Amino acid sequence: MRMPEPDAKTIARRARIARDLRRIVPGDGVIVDEDGLRAYECDGLSAYRQPPLIVALPSTTEQVSRVLRYCHENAVKIVPRGAGTSLSGGALPLADAVTLGLGKFNRILDIDLANRCVVAQPGVTNLAITQAVQAEGFYYAPDPSSQIACSIGGNVAENAGGVHCLKYGLTTNNLLGLEMVLMTGEVLRLGGKHLDAGDYDLMGVITGSEGLLGVITEVTVRILRAPETARVVLMGFPDNESAAATVAAIIAAGIIPAGLEMMDRPAIHAAEDFVHADYPLDVEALLICELDGPEAEVTHRIEQVESLARHHGVKTLRVSASDAERALFWAGRKAAFPAVGRISPDYYCMDGTIPRHALPTVLSRMAAMASHYGLRVANVFHAGDGNLHPLILFDANTPGELERAEQFGADILKLCVEVGGVLTGEHGVGVEKRDLMGEMFSEIDLMQQQRLKCAFDPGQLLNPGKVFPTLHRCAELGQMRMSGGSMPFPEIPRF
Amino acid sequence: MRMPEPDAKTIARRARIARDLRRIVPGDGVIVDEDGLRAYECDGLSAYRQPPLIVALPSTTEQVSRVLRYCHENAVKIVPRGAGTSLSGGALPLADAVTLGLGKFNRILDIDLANRCVVAQPGVTNLAITQAVQAEGFYYAPDPSSQIACSIGGNVAENAGGVHCLKYGLTTNNLLGLEMVLMTGEVLRLGGKHLDAGDYDLMGVITGSEGLLGVITEVTVRILRAPETARVVLMGFPDNESAAATVAAIIAAGIIPAGLEMMDRPAIHAAEDFVHADYPLDVEALLICELDGPEAEVTHRIEQVESLARHHGVKTLRVSASDAERALFWAGRKAAFPAVGRISPDYYCMDGTIPRHALPTVLSRMAAMASHYGLRVANVFHAGDGNLHPLILFDANTPGELERAEQFGADILKLCVEVGGVLTGEHGVGVEKRDLMGEMFSEIDLMQQQRLKCAFDPGQLLNPGKVFPTLHRCAELGQMRMSGGSMPFPEIPRF
Numbered sequence: 009m010r011m012p013e014p015d016a017k018t019i020a021r022r023a024r025i026a027r028d029l030r031r032i033v034p035g036d037g038v039i040v041d042e043d044g045l046r047a048y049e050c051d052g053l054s055a056y057r058q059p060p061l062i063v064a065l066p067s068t069t070e071q072v073s074r075v076l077r078y079c080h081e082n083a084v085k086i087v088p089r090g091a092g093t094s095l096s097g098g099a100l101p102l103a104d105a106v107t108l109g110l111g112k113f114n115r116i117l118d119i120d121l122a123n124r125c126v127v128a129q130p131g132v133t134n135l136a137i138t139q140a141v142q143a144e145g146f147y148y149a150p151d152p153s154s155q156i157a158c159s160i161g162g163n164v165a166e167n168a169g170g171v172h173c174l175k176y177g178l179t180t181n182n183l184l185g186l187e188m189v190l191m192t193g194e195v196l197r198l199g200g201k202h203l204d205a206g207d208y209d210l211m212g213v214i215t216g217s218e219g220l221l222g223v224i225t226e227v228t229v230r231i232l233r234a235p236e237t238a239r240v241v242l243m244g245f246p247d248n249e250s251a252a253a254t255v256a257a258i259i260a261a262g263i264i265p266a267g268l269e270m271m272d273r274p275a276i277h278a279a280e281d282f283v284h285a286d287y288p289l290d291v292e293a294l295l296i297c298e299l300d301g302p303e304a305e306v307t308h309r310i311e312q313v314e315s316l317a318r319h320h321g322v323k324t325l326r327v328s329a330s331d332a333e334r335a336l337f338w339a340g341r342k343a344a345f346p347a348v349g350r351i352s353p354d355y356y357c358m359d360g361t362i363p364r365h366a367l368p369t370v371l372s373r374m375a376a377m378a379s380h381y382g383l384r385v386a387n388v389f390h391a392g393d394g395n396l397h398p399l400i401l402f403d404a405n406t407p408g409e410l411e412r413a414e415q416f417g418a419d420i421l422k423l424c425v426e427v428g429g430v431l432t433g434e435h436g437v438g439v440e441k442r443d444l445m446g447e448m449f450s451e452i453d454l455m456q457q458q459r460l461k462c463a464f465d466p467g468q469l470l471n472p473g474k475v476f477p478t479l480h481r482c483a484e485l486g487q488m489r490m491s492g493g494s495m496p497f498p499e500i501p502r503f
Numbered sequence: 504m505r506m507p508e509p510d511a512k513t514i515a516r517r518a519r520i521a522r523d524l525r526r527i528v529p530g531d532g533v534i535v536d537e538d539g540l541r542a543y544e545c546d547g548l549s550a551y552r553q554p555p556l557i558v559a560l561p562s563t564t565e566q567v568s569r570v571l572r573y574c575h576e577n578a579v580k581i582v583p584r585g586a587g588t589s590l591s592g593g594a595l596p597l598a599d600a601v602t603l604g605l606g607k608f609n610r611i612l613d614i615d616l617a618n619r620c621v622v623a624q625p626g627v628t629n630l631a632i633t634q635a636v637q638a639e640g641f642y643y644a645p646d647p648s649s650q651i652a653c654s655i656g657g658n659v660a661e662n663a664g665g666v667h668c669l670k671y672g673l674t675t676n677n678l679l680g681l682e683m684v685l686m687t688g689e690v691l692r693l694g695g696k697h698l699d700a701g702d703y704d705l706m707g708v709i710t711g712s713e714g715l716l717g718v719i720t721e722v723t724v725r726i727l728r729a730p731e732t733a734r735v736v737l738m739g740f741p742d743n744e745s746a747a748a749t750v751a752a753i754i755a756a757g758i759i760p761a762g763l764e765m766m767d768r769p770a771i772h773a774a775e776d777f778v779h780a781d782y783p784l785d786v787e788a789l790l791i792c793e794l795d796g797p798e799a800e801v802t803h804r805i806e807q808v809e810s811l812a813r814h815h816g817v818k819t820l821r822v823s824a825s826d827a828e829r830a831l832f833w834a835g836r837k838a839a840f841p842a843v844g845r846i847s848p849d850y851y852c853m854d855g856t857i858p859r860h861a862l863p864t865v866l867s868r869m870a871a872m873a874s875h876y877g878l879r880v881a882n883v884f885h886a887g888d889g890n891l892h893p894l895i896l897f898d899a900n901t902p903g904e905l906e907r908a909e910q911f912g913a914d915i916l917k918l919c920v921e922v923g924g925v926l927t928g929e930h931g932v933g934v935e936k937r938d939l940m941g942e943m944f945s946e947i948d949l950m951q952q953q954r955l956k957c958a959f960d961p962g963q964l965l966n967p968g969k970v971f972p973t974l975h976r977c978a979e980l981g982q983m984r985m986s987g988g989s990m991p992f993p994e995i996p997r998f
Binding site: 121122123124167180181190194195196197198200201202207208209210212213215216217221232233234235236256259260261262301302303304305307308309361362363364365394428429430437445449450452453456457459460461462463464475 | 616617618619662675676685689690691692693695696697702703704705707708710711712716727728729730731751754755756757796797798799800802803804856857858859860889923924925932940944945947948951952954955956957958959970
């Protein structure tokens with residue numbers, strides 16, 4: 009597919025901005041040719057594609073600062089991009105915006121074992137941080153399935169999770185410090201190697217802000233000592249309800265597994281066909297429960313988990329006897345997405361979070377929806393923290409199926425909100441769930457979010473069109489005008 | 504001491520505002536008489552005293568909303584107040600502001616064991632949350648020393664810590680949801696019973712914002728299952744360095760104790776004289792290390808801790824043999840502040856945080872400072888997370904001693920920043936450390952913090968005079984004017 013020809017005005021604007029940016033980012037760091045731009049036309053949500061106006065690839069904080077300041081002064085929109093693995097379209101380009109790629113920020117700057125942290129540039133991959141410290145017996149805990157490719161800066165922007173986040177927290181719980189550049193070009197340093205600082209938690213706001221507040225140029229993360237022992241209990245159940253009840257019982261018993269994942273029948277079969285992880289095929293639901301810690305604790309916890317599972321009618325139960333077997337049990341789970349890709353021409357990966365007790369309800373209502381829409385769904389999820397990843401199977405070449413899949417997905421997310429959960433667990437809102445934000449947040453909630461956005465980017469040049477269903481002009485949010493101490497705030501609901 | 508007589512203008516303003524507030528808060532909820540106001544003239548930082556203009560004690564969210572909206576529309580300043588236990592003057596009144604007391608918000612609204620959380624009004628005490636669930640085997644982890652009195656709403660405003668925060672996190676790590684009222688009267692709901700939500704982390708920003716962004720009217724916190732076993736190892740060392748090295752070794756070994764506290768010689772003696780906790784008196788430094796979890800793990804961990812302590816020259820080591828003995832070992836630590844109060848006419852409690860590896864340096868430099876200022880210092884601190892609480896002993900009746908103590912305290916906090924730490928660990932900035940913020944944060948850092956403040960409270964009516972050394976008018980921060988897409992931001996440092 010060829011790109012549509014840009015109009016004369018766009019061509020002239022592109023040439024002018026590229027010329028200016030080349031004065032800031034030298035060498036081959038500014039891309040304007042069609043093939044070069046096409047490489048950046050989508051991220052992990054590849055149903056949406058749009059080549060950017062220009063791609064800029066700075067390699068220093070100074071360059072990022074000068075690019076942002078230039079764009080700020082000339083009202084040029086900017087879309088920051090890490091490794092481009094976002095599943096919600098967070099790095100989707102705009103036809104009239106510069107995509108700012110952080111790929112050249114690929115160095116680890118400091119390994120500080122005494123303070124148990126690593127300082128890295130944002131383009132370093134998640135896995136590379138663990139690899140840099142594993143010989144010393146340490147690791148970085150959050151482990152998204154894309155960890156071989158996704159960048160730590162993108163992890164911060166999306167507040168990425170992973171199978172080990174139940175016990176060790178999401179990115180936000182493992183982040184100690186940031187350097188970031190504001191849209192004005194100002195450089196902020198937040199946090200450091202110490203714990204909580206005595207100011208507003210800007211670092212918390214930046215984490216998960218999806219590139220709308222600033223561009224991250226350095227990340228300091230906490231690393232953990234690798235546990236003495238880690239073993240996996242693989243449990244097959246005759247139905248989803250008994251698996252869900254076992255999850256609840258494990259958590260209620262005060263056990264926090266290092267990972268507690270659930271797969272339903274379609275996901276089990278797809279994964280087993282693909283990686284031969286030795287999963288039982290005569291069950292409806294599979295739990296993968298990893299316990300880690302001192303040997304004595306792990307042995308004790310495994311006995312408790314076994315006993316709880318038997319109480320809830322487990323059909324097959326196996327404990328990994330070696331690290332190789334543990335890796336095999338995980339391999340099926342970690343390959344579940346591509347495995348499902350083998351059994352369906354297309355699939356759509358959802359990401360919602362629900363309170364744990366609602367698991368059985370949500371699973372049975374999703375099954376009813378699947379039959380309503382005439383589409384199959386495979387479920388793979390972080391059961392321990394209630395984070396669902398339903399995979400809706402469809403064929404984009406069958407007219408109407410994509411639309412039905414999208415409608416089905418929206419219904420699932422609305423259901424998550426209805427039972428007291430949220431629209432997203434770890435994939436972000438991006439463009440994918442933007443129009444569903446109103447299902448979860450009131451007009452007041454969204455306006456306060458946007459007032460905060462205005463405090464960082466009043467010109468609304470950073471990653472526009474993401475997250476918020478409609479973005480008010482900052483002036484409309486009442487921050488701009490003051491008269492006699494009273495502010496023209498929007499109408500407040502009266503009791 | 505009598506209050507100075509207010510002038511006629513203040514009397515008229517007080518009468519007018521009190522009349523208006525009584526239409527919103529009925530009954531005895533609006534206080535204007537001298538004795539009534541005096542009860543609110545200070546918080547835990549009692550060196551600063553100022554009776555408020557008026558005290559309002561609303562009892563519903565609707566009343567809070569209407570009071571704030573009224574103050575917003577009439578440019579009346581507001582100082583929110585929980586239990587008034589702040590050690591940094593966070594709830595210090597202003598002569599021209601309404602103190603908004605949340606004491607009537609004292610009900611627990613929901614105990615939800617299936618989702619392991621409690622929903623409480625902000626005036627409920629920290630300890631009352633644990634008491635409400637302990638019969639079922641649960642507890643709320645963050646435990647400030649003031650937990651019998653301090654309120655959960657104040658804990659959120661100050662991001663309170665406690666001896667168990669090394670393992671279980673500060674307030675921010677145990678908070679799931681909030682209801683809060685903005686200065687405009689708008690009511691926001693943030694988070695809920697689920698995990699991380701798909702929007703900017705406003706809840707993180709609110710936590711630790713010291714009452715400058717809004718008034719909290721409901722809190723949802725995570726509760727934890729009480730551990731099967733908890734035992735304390737009490738270790739006496741011949742010098743501070745070997746105790747500090749043992750702390751580092753415990754953490755480096757991958758052990759995260761439930762609490763890891765250190766006391767120096769003056770603190771040990773003061774505590775022992777006061778509560779007879781059976782502490783060794785022939786040592787220079789004491790470590791109190793609590794291990795919790797399954798019996799098997801605790802036994803194993805205690806062996807490891809013992810071995811590390813012996814390697815670093817521990818002089819005496821005892822393990823609690825019963826829950827009664829464990830409570831006794833803690834009693835000395837928990838009573839350390841009042842114990843020091845018995846050996847000195849006055850003391851000044853500092854609160855700084857440093858990277859753990861800097862402990863020995865900071866302790867020896869503090870000793871040098873003590874001799875420079877001719878004042879004694881006793882040290883009690885959360886060693887595991889590097890949070891120091893030096894207690895500077897002085898006599899306010901000796902001319903010049905208060906000033907010397909304050910100067911000494913400022914030097915300690917500057918030292919914390921110098922070694923890579925922060926001005927405050929858990930007590931907040933308030934008025935106490937306001938003028939030291941510039942030691943830690945650059946002008947750019949502080950301006951971005953203030954832009955965020957403006958997004959919540961553009962009239963700067965909420966708790967003014969706290970946290971920021973000088974507060975810019977929101978208009979000066981460049982958020983107010985836009986011309987041709989370019990913003991009059993302050994000068995940006997050029998590279």
